[in-house]
Amino acid sequence: MEMLDLPAHELRDAVAGRRVSAREVAERSLVRIERLDPRLKAFLTLRKDAALRDADALDASIARGEPPGPLAGVPMALKDNLCTRGVRTTCASRILGNFVPTYDATVVEKLRAAGALLVGKTNMDEFAMGSSTENSAFGPTLNPWDVTRVPGGSSGGTTAAVAAGLATAGLGSDTGGSIRQPASLCGVVGLKPTYGRVSRFGLVAFASSLDQIGPITRNVRDAALCLQAIAGPDPRDSTSASVETPDFLRDLEAGAKGLRLGIPKEYFGAGIDPEVASAVEAAIDVLRRAGATTQEVSLPHTDYGIAAYYVVAPAEASSNLARYDGVRYGLRAADTRGLLSMYEETRRQGFGREVSRRIMLGTFALSSGYYDAYYQKALKVRRRIKDDFDAAFGSVDALVCPTSPVPAFKLGEKADDPLQMYLADVFTVCLNMAGLPGISVPCGLAGGKLPIGLQILGRAFDESTVLRVARAYERETDWHSRRPEVAEA
Amino acid sequence: MKVDPALVDHVARLARLGLTPDDRLRYVSELTRILAYVEKLNTLDVAGAEPLVHPFEGRNVFRPDAVQASPPPEDGLANAPDRIEKFFKVPKVIE
Numbered sequence: 116m117e118m119l120d121l122p123a124h125e126l127r128d129a130v131a132g133r134r135v136s137a138r139e140v141a142e143r144s145l146v147r148i149e150r151l152d153p154r155l156k157a158f159l160t161l162r163k164d165a166a167l168r169d170a171d172a173l174d175a176s177i178a179r180g181e182p183p184g185p186l187a188g189v190p191m192a193l194k195d196n197l198c199t200r201g202v203r204t205t206c207a208s209r210i211l212g213n214f215v216p217t218y219d220a221t222v223v224e225k226l227r228a229a230g231a232l233l234v235g236k237t238n239m240d241e242f243a244m245g246s247s248t249e250n251s252a253f254g255p256t257l258n259p260w261d262v263t264r265v266p267g268g269s270s271g272g273t274t275a276a277v278a279a280g281l282a283t284a285g286l287g288s289d290t291g292g293s294i295r296q297p298a299s300l301c302g303v304v305g306l307k308p309t310y311g312r313v314s315r316f317g318l319v320a321f322a323s324s325l326d327q328i329g330p331i332t333r334n335v336r337d338a339a340l341c342l343q344a345i346a347g348p349d350p351r352d353s354t355s356a357s358v359e360t361p362d363f364l365r366d367l368e369a370g371a372k373g374l375r376l377g378i379p380k381e382y383f384g385a386g387i388d389p390e391v392a393s394a395v396e397a398a399i400d401v402l403r404r405a406g407a408t409t410q411e412v413s414l415p416h417t418d419y420g421i422a423a424y425y426v427v428a429p430a431e432a433s434s435n436l437a438r439y440d441g442v443r444y445g446l447r448a449a450d451t452r453g454l455l456s457m458y459e460e461t462r463r464q465g466f467g468r469e470v471s472r473r474i475m476l477g478t479f480a481l482s483s484g485y486y487d488a489y490y491q492k493a494l495k496v497r498r499r500i501k502d503d504f505d506a507a508f509g510s511v512d513a514l515v516c517p518t519s520p521v522p523a524f525k526l527g528e529k530a531d532d533p534l535q536m537y538l539a540d541v542f543t544v545c546l547n548m549a550g551l552p553g554i555s556v557p558c559g560l561a562g563g564k565l566p567i568g569l570q571i572l573g574r575a576f577d578e579s580t581v582l583r584v585a586r587a588y589e590r591e592t593d594w595h596s597r598r599p600e601v602a603e604a
Numbered sequence: 605m606k607v608d609p610a611l612v613d614h615v616a617r618l619a620r621l622g623l624t625p626d627d628r629l630r631y632v633s634e635l636t637r638i639l640a641y642v643e644k645l646n647t648l649d650v651a652g653a654e655p656l657v658h659p660f661e662g663r664n665v666f667r668p669d670a671v672q673a674s675p676p677p678e679d680g681l682a683n684a685p686d687r688i689e690k691f692f693k694v695p696k697v698i699e
Binding site: 213214215217218310311324350353354356357416418419421422423425426433437440441442443444445446447451452453454455456457458459460462463464466471472474475476478479482489491492493494495496497498499501533534537548549550575 | 618622623627637639644648655665680696
């Protein structure tokens with residue numbers, strides 16, 4: 116078996132036990148990237164020499180007998196909205212095209228401390244706004260299962276890289292589904308932790324009450340391992356929760372027996388692809404046979420999720436993105452007359468279409484005369500959405516449903532119709548509105564070739580149960596071990 | 605909600621976002637269509653609902669009032685598009 120296709124935890128043990136050197140792992144990862152990435156375009160920036168230097172330092176420290184970290188020697192890809200000291204961090208935007216952070220995000224510091232080999236920064240929808248990775252100023256990433264299709268988004272670069280084995284694992288961010296939906300479309304595991312579980316310090320802000328960083332991996336154990344490495348309170352992020360970080364591996368193999376699973380009926384309604392529905396129903400059967408009990412539950416405000424989300428998220432984005440003014444960092448338009456014209460021209464040139472659209476939408480929703488009718492209204496619906504989950508979790512331990520209503524769609528298929536693109540998030544946004552954890556795991560292949568994802572949703576700070584259900588399903592099936600064949604460009 | 609060019613201009617000015625004539629036309633139709641969808645929220649009675657601004661509410665976070673190291677000024681200026689000595693340089697603000 117190709118070394119890079121090993122699960123992260125096995126690769127780590129091989130490096131820790133000096134059966135293989137970190138140097139060799141890093142070299143293999145970089146060679147595979149060099150060979151396949153011209154086709155997939157998952158990476159925006161590579162840390163070639165730096166990753167090799169890190170690998171040599173790791174090998175030397177293991178040789179000295181120092182204890183290797185939990186991700187020692189694991190090649191990882193980072194979404195390009197995570198700040199990396201000395202390495203360009205663009206958010207796939209022209210406005211940050213030349214931005215080189217002077218500090219590391221907390222998650223990046225933690226991955227380094229865990230011994231991960233950070234091989235590069237990955238493509239995304241600009242500022243994480245999108246569901247296909249087509250809204251990148253640097254061009255789209257392609258789905259490794261079918262290069263005429265999108266990998267999903269906005270963390271499409273990391274998911275494509277992990278699916279194609281360019282990296283063993285990676286990090287994305289999830290504001291309305293941006294980890295889970297691309298994981299579903301690329302046939303990998305994507306975990307969105309509870310809001311506050313992982314520090315957002317150094318994550319370029321999109322919508323601050325919704326954003327959360329999480330792992331993208333090829334199996335559930337690796338997702339637990341990565342979450343363990345990045346979780347925990349952080350004095351530099353006041354919204355990181357002061358709760359204890361449990362051992363996410365402890366109950367991982369506890370199985371489905373005795374768990375009560377809810378099936379939200381609103382997640383199987385109109386618009387869902389029949390193959391997706393039948394794959395998810397089959398997956399629920401697998402969990403039943405493994406000992407879980409199931410019951411139908413209702414999340415009655417699901418149908419209002421997209422409408423509320425596309426007020427709240429753009430409103431927060433319009434405020435967060437006010438910082439891009441051409442003064443302190445990023446692009447500044449040349450040849451403008453006066454300060455106001457410098458702001459307006461910088462932002463016109465620097466932001467792509469979708470980002471500008473959301474700034475407009477959010478500014479409108481927050482503006483005098485419309486604030487109550489749009490923003491406040493959406494926040495009240497957000498309350499109802501959270502109440503729906505609270506009620507459901509009164510009688511079940513986790514919810515199971517599809518991640519995306521459809522498998523990967525064609526490049527360009529929804530690119531000219533923003534509303535159609537927004538509707539791709541129909542099964543993912545409500546979880547962010549409520550701040551809860553969720554995971555997507557592979558559960559089928561539509562037409563024998565396009566991945567389908569099973570989504571498992573949990574209570575606040577109960578990632579352990581989410582991971583346990585996901586692992587209980589994974590043990591009984593082998594969808595997670597299917598890999599795409601990617602031809603060289 | 606009918607979005608007209610004057611409203612687009614007003615919002616763009618609030619957002620400090622420059623517009624081309626094409627952008628203005630595009631926003632009239634796109635924002636009208638998106639807001640028409642968003643207005644499904646009006647079919648819902650949420651009169652008694654408390655707005656949920658943030659997933660974890662009513663929590664304040666303090667740190668000890670102790671001096672901590674801050675990043676050096678050079679770090680802050682490292683990405684500046686234009687600067688003079690230790691300052692960001694911008695176009696003239698007052699004519």
